[in-house]
Amino acid sequence: MTRTIARLGGLVSLVGLAACTFQGGGLAPFTPTPTAPAETDLEVPYVTTPRPVVAAMLDMAAVGPDDYLIDLGSGDGRIAIMAAQRGARALGVDLDPQRVSQAAAAAAFAQVQDRARFRRQDLFATPLLDADVVTLYLLPEVNLRLRPRLLTELRPGARVVSHNFTMGDWRPDESRELGSSRIHLWIVPAPAEGRWAMEGVATGLLRLEQRFQELSGSLEGRPLRDVTLRGRQLTFTVDLPGETRTFRAIVGDAEMVPDPDAGEAAAWRARRVG
Ligand SMILES: C[S@@+](CC[C@H](N)C(=O)[O-])C[C@H]1O[C@@H](n2cnc3c(N)ncnc32)[C@H](O)[C@@H]1O
CATH class of the missing domain: 2.40.128 (Lipocalin)
Incomplete structure (x- = not known):
């Protein structure tokens, strides 16, 4: 697990993350409850995307009021909330009920609860059909497991943005570096063969x-x-x-x-x- 966290975010410890506050959204300190799943049940541990990186991800995907964004593994909800602040509708799903409550509270605090919604759901069971944009901060092997669904369920032209991790031999249409983060964008291609x-x-x-x-x-x-x-x-x-x-x-x-x-x-x- 320690190695997995190091792959995701580097230096941030789980203990520090569990106590983190929702900066800018003004959420009160997060208090874990006994209902949270063991970290080992999660495909990916909780590590947040830095706020400037979220902004760059949304910029790269040109997220705006016409978009419906789904963040798979939404953590404290920051990606969906910042998308809603740009006028988009957004859904965040997370397996950890504590994260879901934390994200919903942050959306209410930011007064975007009508546009940013959160639910407890396995990301592999989340329907993607209606999404214009899907955001990911997962792991390379999880991205690869999602790839066939991203390519077939999303409409051609939908955008997929991933913090740090790629998608095997599906080359990104664009990549950017921001500090120690890399951001990758894919545009779902139409089947033309x-x-x-x-x-x-x-x-x-x-x-x-x-x-x-x-x-x-x-x-x-x-x-x-x-x-x-x-x-x-x-x-x-x-x-x-x-x-x-x-x-x-x-x-x-x-x-x-x-x-x-x-x-x-x-x-x-x-x-x-x-
Ligand atoms: C690295 S964090 C990313 C959080 C947020 N998207 C961000 O970028 O700040 C990954 C999140 O995925 C959640 N997660 C892990 N496995 C999951 C699964 N199978 N279904 C839904 N969420 C999952 C974890 O609880 C964690 O909050």
Whole structure:
């Protein structure tokens, strides 16, 4: 356990953390009760994310009033509360009932209890479908266990932000360092792999191979270059007979269409054929 805490936060002791106050939120000193699970029952011990790191996590995910954020393993609630202070709706789940009470009290003190809610729940049993943003300060192996659900339950374009730990070979779309912390952001990629029948300014078979947000492929056998996928926004360049063209697309389940927000004015469509 000591080694696990050291991996999470370094120097902070559990005793010190249990007695910590909710800085800035003004919560009274936290008093443990006998109902708390043994630390060994928890996937991850309690260590808080420093407040400036929380702010940077929310900045990286561009959290705002239209967002619903879920913090998996919410501790004293600081991530969900700071998201609510930016106008978002937020849910924090934690297996430890003491943390849940502490977080709910802090949300009430910060007067965001209508937008920041907390419940006792195993993070592995928490539905993620509606979340626009998921925040994590867990451990690498826990992130990896969550990864298949993050990729399939969250909508394409949803953001995942993790304090310190990565997600195996799912490369972050962005990483930042702040003091001794690293913050990683992933944008959930749309499933784009397969064969698409393209018609319009270009006609032919578009083949895409995909590994997370990394794609390669061809259009009528001509290799695609500079392929990027961010949520549902796909961009690629291809050398066509007599011209080099960059396509900016929105990837739907069955159809790919030009992305007007990316300035794509050309007339074309691609229909999924396999
Ligand atoms: C490292 S702390 C992170 C707290 C907060 N998210 C933050 O960044 O300040 C991890 C939290 O996960 C909780 N936890 C551990 N295993 C859990 C599980 N299986 N389900 C829900 N919460 C869990 C712990 O009680 C602890 O509060």
